[in-house]
Amino acid sequence: MQLFPCPFCGLRNEREFHYMAEPGKFRPDTSSQISAEDWAAYLYDTRNEKGRVREIWMHQTCRELFVMERDSVTMNVLGSTSLRASAGEAAE
C-alpha cells in the first residue's frame, strides 16, 4: 500500500486516489476542423514514461485533482502540487 501526498490532505492511502491522466494535454478547439489524426492523438497518445513521471490524480475523498511526480519503477513519490498551481506553471 503506497502513501500519496494530496496537496490538501497530506499523506493518504493509495486506495483513496484515482489516476486521471498525463498532464500537458489540451483539448483541441472543436469549433474548427481537427484532423482525425490530431483528435486520436489527443484522445489516446501517451508518453507512459519509465522512471520519472508527472501525472494528474484525483484524491477521491476531497475530490481535488493534483499533479504528482513519482518514479514509475521504484514507486518513490517525489512531490505533488495542486492542479491550479501547476496550471499556473504551465502557463508561464
Place this chain on the structure above:
Amino acid sequence: MNKTYSALNLFREGLRGQRGWTPAWRSPKPKPKYDVIIIGGGGHGLATAYYLAKNHGVKNVALLEKGWIGGGNSGRNTTVVRSDYYYPESAALYDLSVRLYEGLSRDLNYNIMFSQRGMMVLTHSEAEMEMAARQVNAMQINGIDSQLLETEGVRKLAPILNFGREARYPIHGAMYQPRGGTARHDAVVWGFARGADSFGVDIIQNCEVTDVIVEAGRATGVATTRGEIRANRIGAAVAGHSSVLAQMAGYKLPIHSYALQAFVSEPLKPVMDTVAFSPAYGTYFSQSDKGGLVIGGGLDRIPSYGQRGNLPVHETVLGGLCEMVPMLSKVKLLRHWGGIVDVTPDSSPIIGPSGVDGLYLDCGWGTGGFKAIPAGGYMLAHILATGEHHELSRPFDLSRFTKGRLIDEGAASGISH
C-alpha cells in the same frame, strides 16, 4: 542438430545418464546484419521467429532479448488459454491461437502441456446471465465452442465453488469454453526457442536494445549492449516496454503500463479441474499440474513499471478467492509476483506497422498476451515476411484509433479481458 524428444529417446538417454541431449537453443554471437531482427525474447517474439522460419522460409533472423528468454510476461502469467471473445475480429484471432496451441506440442516437439480443462466465467445475477447469453450467442455464431451453464452445470465442473445463496455474489451460472485451459508457460517459450533455433534463428540473450537506428524515416537496425545490428525489417514484441521502444524509435502509442499480479499456493492434491473466473470478485484461479493453485485478478490501479506486488491488490484478489471457495482460505500462499502489461484504450492488441517504416509491432495485449502467443507470432511473422497485414491482423492495426474503430471487448461485455 536437435535430438528428437520422444519417450524412446528419453528411455535411451536414461540408460546413459541423459548425457546425449544437446542445447535446446544455441547462444550465438550476434552478426552485424540479418534479414529480420525481432526485439523481445518472450513468447510472442520467439513465436514470430519460429513462424518466420517455418511458414515463410525467413531464417536469417536475430531475436534480441535484454535478459533471459521468457523473463517478462511469458514467465509471469497465469497460463490461461481461451478464445471466448465477443467480437468476430477477436474471436478469429484468439481462436487461431487456440488451434495453434492444440497442435503445438507435436509441432514444436516439446510438450507444452496444453491442458484443455475448460474455462468458465461465472455469472452472479440474472442480468449477468442475460449479458452472458449475448456473449455466448455471439461466440457460437463466430464458431467458438462457448456454452451457457446453469448453476448445476457449474457445480458439476467445479464443485468446490461456493454455491450458497447467502454469498455476496451467488453463482447463477457461467459462460463456459471447454476448449479453454492452461499450458506450461515456460515450455511454450522454450519450445518456440528450440524450434526457431533449429531453423537457424539466432537467439541472443543479454542483449538489450538501447536505440533504434532510423535513417530517412526508416528503421534500419538497432544499437544494443552487444553492438550495432542491422536488418531490413524489425519486429517488436516487448510487452510492458512498448512505450519505451516507441520513444527510442520516435512513434507514439496509446498504451499505459500497469502491473498485473499473480499468485501461487502450496501444492495440493487435485481439487479443481477447470479454470474459474468471477468478474464480480475480481479473481480467477486454476490448479497447476504440480498442484499449486494459480491465482490472478485485475490490473493494479496505479500505472507502473515495477514488477512486484502490493497489498491492496492481494486483498482484493485473495480475499475474493476466499469468498469464491471458502475452503481454500486455510491454504497457504507460496509466492506472488507481478508483470508489466501494455494496456490499450480498447483492451485489444496492436499488430502491424508502427508509424516508422520497417518497424512492426505486436503489442498491447494487456492481460491476455499468453493465450495469444502463437497467433501473435503467426501474424507478426506474416507481416515481417510480406510487408502486408494478415487478414486476421488488419483490424488490429494502429490506425483503428484514428478511425475510431475500436475493438473494445471490455465495454462489450462488462468483463475485463
Place this chain on the structure above:
Amino acid sequence: MSGTRISKGGLIDRSTLLRFRFDGRDFTGHPGDTLASALLASGVRVMGRSFKYHRPRGVWGAWFDDPNAVFNVTLKGDELPNCPATTTPLVDGMEARAVNAWPNAESDIKGGLDLFHRWLGAGFYYKTFMWPDWHLFEPSIRKMAGLGAVDGKVIEGYVADQLHDHCDLLVAGGGAAGLAAARAAAEAGQAVVLVDDHATLGGGLYQGDEPVEGEEPRQWVATQEAAIRAAGGRILSSTTVYGIYDHGLAALAEDRGFARAPRLWRMRARRILMATGAMDRPITFADNDRPGVMSLQGAAEFLGRYGVLVGRKIAVLSNNSQSTPIVAHLRAAGAEVIEADPDEGTLRALDGKRLSGVQIGGRKIDCDTILASGGLTPTVHLWRHAGGKLDWSAEKAAFVPGAAPQGMVAAGAANGTFDLDPALAEARAAALGNAPETVATGYRIKPLWPQPGAKGRQWIDFQHDVTLKDVELAARENYVSVEHLKRYTTLGMAADQGKTSNMAGLAAMAAIQGRPIPEVGTTTFRPPFVPVPMELYHGTRRGQLVNPLKRLELEAQHRQAGGAMCEYGGWLRPGWYGPDQETAIRAEVLAARQAAGVFDGSPLGKIEVMGPDAAAFVNFIYYNTISTLRPGHIRYGFMLRENGLILDDGVVARLGPDRFLISCSSSHVASVELMLESWRQDGNDPDRIFVHDTTPHWATLTLTGPKAQQIVAALDTGVDLDDFPHMTLREGQFDGAPLRIARVSFTGDASYELSLRAGKAGALWQAIMAAGAPHDLRPVGVEALSVLRAEKGFIMVGKDTDGETMPHDLGFGVPRQKKKAAFVGDRALHSDTANAPDRRQLVGLTLPEGALPLATGAHIVTTGPKPRSIGFVTSSYFSPTLNRPIALALLEHGSERMGERVTLRHMGQTATATVSAPCALDPEGERLNA
C-alpha cells in the same frame, strides 16, 4: 539409534506431557516443542517423502529452512494441509500425517518410483507425453503431484484480524542483533516494534549455550526484553515479517495458534532494521538427502531450544568456524562427535533409511547422524523485497546486503556479521543510525561448492528432488540463466522457496560453467518469506461486506409491502412486491397503466452543478443543448465520453440561472461525478463552478399513472398541479420540509417525481400509500418499471447500449449535426466509424400474438450458410399492457429495416420477429397528459 530428549536444557516444559499421533502411531512431547522436535525426541527419523521420487526424508533444518517434513495436521476435527513439522508448535491431541506418502512416510508404496529416477530427471515431461495427446497422461500425473490434500471444510471462526500500525523502527528478527538494536533504539526514544517468528526470542543464541555479554543466554534475552518494554518498545513474538512493500510498509503475520487464522499487521515503519540472521547451507554430496543428514545449525537449534539430541554418534562435516561452539554443546549434551573436513575426500552418506556412516575419500566414519554445514547464508529476503542490492563476499563465501533500500538497514548475521560481539555493536549502531566500527570477523570458511561430474546422486533441492545431475543436464541443454535453471529443474520452487537449495544450485551452475558465483546471480526473492494462509488477506472483507450494497432509506417499508429485495447496480432495491415474481410484475405494470404506481427512485443520481460558469459547463458536458433550458424546466439528454460513446443518459433540471440538477442512472453516479470533477478542475476555472453529489441526501418517490395527479394532490404540497406541464419542476413542501416535484416520466404515463430529505421519506411513503389506497395504488418494483419503460422504447444505458453506441444510433442525431457549442465527444461523433453505414441502431422487435418472448441476448443473424450477427436483443419482456411480447434490439442500420422480418438465434435455436419502432405503446405520447 537416533534422536533422544536430554534430561535438561532447552526451552520446553518437561513437567507437562502432550499427546499426539503421527502416521497412526502415538507419541508424546512437551509445551515448547514443535511436531518435528517431539518426533525427533521420540526417535523418529523418517518424517516425509520427497515430491518426485518418494525418497524417505528426515528433517534437515529446525525452522523455516526445513524442506522435508510436511504434514497434514488435524486438531479437534480441523485439518490444515502442508504444515511444516519444524514450525508447527505441538498441541495436545494433534493428529499428523506425512503428506504424499501412503500408508505412511516410513513405508510409502510409491517408494519404488526411485528405481526409475534415471528416466525422471529434470524436465523429462517436456520430452514425452506428446503422443497421442497430453490429456491422456495429465490426470494420472496430477494425482501423483501435489503435497497434502485439502478437505472441504471451512474452519469455524477462521477469520484474520487485520491491523494497521506504525512505528519509528521495525526490527525484523529477535536474535542477539535484533534485541540489542531494539533496546538501543527504544532507550533512545524511538517507537520500536521488535518482531520475531519464534515464540521465544533469542534467535541462534541457544545453539552454542555460551554466555552473552557475561549472561547466560536465556537471562540475557530476558534482560533485553524487559529493557525494551520498559523503554516503551513493543515485542511481537510468533510473528513473521513476510514481506516489505512500497513506501516502508512491512507485512507481518502473527501466528495465533493452530487452526486459527493469523493476524495481519500492516506496519508502516519509518525505518526497518533487518536482523533476520543467517541460514546454514547444505553440503552437496552423494545421498546427502538421507534421513539423519542434517543441518549443523538445525541440530544445534533442536538441542538448544527443544533439548533434543539428534543423534548419539555424530559426524560433523563443517567447512566453517560456526561449528566450534555447536560441537562443544553437542558433546556437553552427551553425544559422541567426530569432526571431519568435508573437503578431505569424496563424501557419501552410507546406507538408506538407517544411516550407518559417512565415507570420506578412503575413510569411513561410523555414525548415526551426519551434521553438515556448508557455511552461513545471510537471510536477505526482506532486503531484496524492498529493492536492496546484494554484494558477493568472497571472504564469507556468501551474498551479503549491499546498497540499501530506502529506509532500511541490516545488522548482525543478516548483514554477514556472524560473530556475536561485533554483531551486537553493529546492531546498536544501526539502531541509532550510526555507522559501526569495523571489527575483523573471526568467522572462517573454506568455500565448498558442488563439484560437477561428481559420482552418485547429490541433492540440491530436497523437496523437489533436484540433484546435481539435473543442474548438469540443464547446463547441457543451455538452461544456464539462473531463472531458466530454476524453472527447468524446479530448483527452489518447493514449499521452502529455495531457502536450502538456491545457493547450492547457483554455485553448481557457476562451477559447471566455470563462472564466478556472483556472475550467475540469484533468482528473485519474492514474498511471502514463509507461506501464509490466504485468509490473511481476507479478514473482515467477507460476505456482505465485500463491496457492501447501498441500502434504501425505505428498505423496511418495501419489505413490509412484500418487496423482494435484489441487487441492482450496487443497490438493494425491491425487484417486485409479492411472493410470485411473474404475477407481481404483471399486477404492478397493469396498476401503473390503469391506476397508479409508486416507485422508489432514490438511487437516481442527483448531482448539483452551480456557479457563474455552470450553464456553459453543463452545456459542454451534455450532448444536447442545455444552455437554452429555462429555470424550472427539465431536459432529457446524454453525456458522452470524449470518444463519442454514451456514458450515461438522464434528465437535467435547471433550478436557477446558475444552478442545475443532473439526474443520472443509479449505477453511474460515481463515474458521472468523476467526469464532472475532471472537466471542472482540468479545463475550467474551478472557482466558478461547483459540483456536489447530493444523491444520498435525498429520497425520491415517483408516482405514475392516470391517478397519479389525484394522489399527489392529496399530499398538500402547495404546488399547483393544474399548471404543471410535463418536463418542468416545482418546489413545494411536505411535512414542513422542502419538496421537489419533477414531472418526468420513465413509464410514458403522467408521472410526478417527489424528492425530499431522506429522513422524511418514511412519512412521505406513508402519506402516499394512504392517499393512494382509494385509487388502487400499488408499489412498483424495478422489474415492472423495466417493462413499463421498454413498452415505451426508453433505454437503459449499459443494457440497451453497448461499447459502440452513440446517440445517433438511438435516434438522437440532431445535436450531432446542429449543436454549435463544443461538447464532450463532439469530434468523435464524426469519425469514420461514427459515420459508418452499418451502425447498430435501436429498434423494436414485434412478435406474433401468442409467441413467447425472445431471449434477451439472442442475436439477429443473416441467413445463409455462414450466418453473421447483425445485432442482438437488449431487452425483452411480456407486455401485460399490450398482451404480447415486446423487445428492444440493436440492429445494423435498423432504422431502415422497419417491417423487415429477421431471424434470431439463441443457444442454437432460431426464432423470427418483425422490426418495428422501439416505442410499442402510445407513440404520440397522449398518456403523458391524460
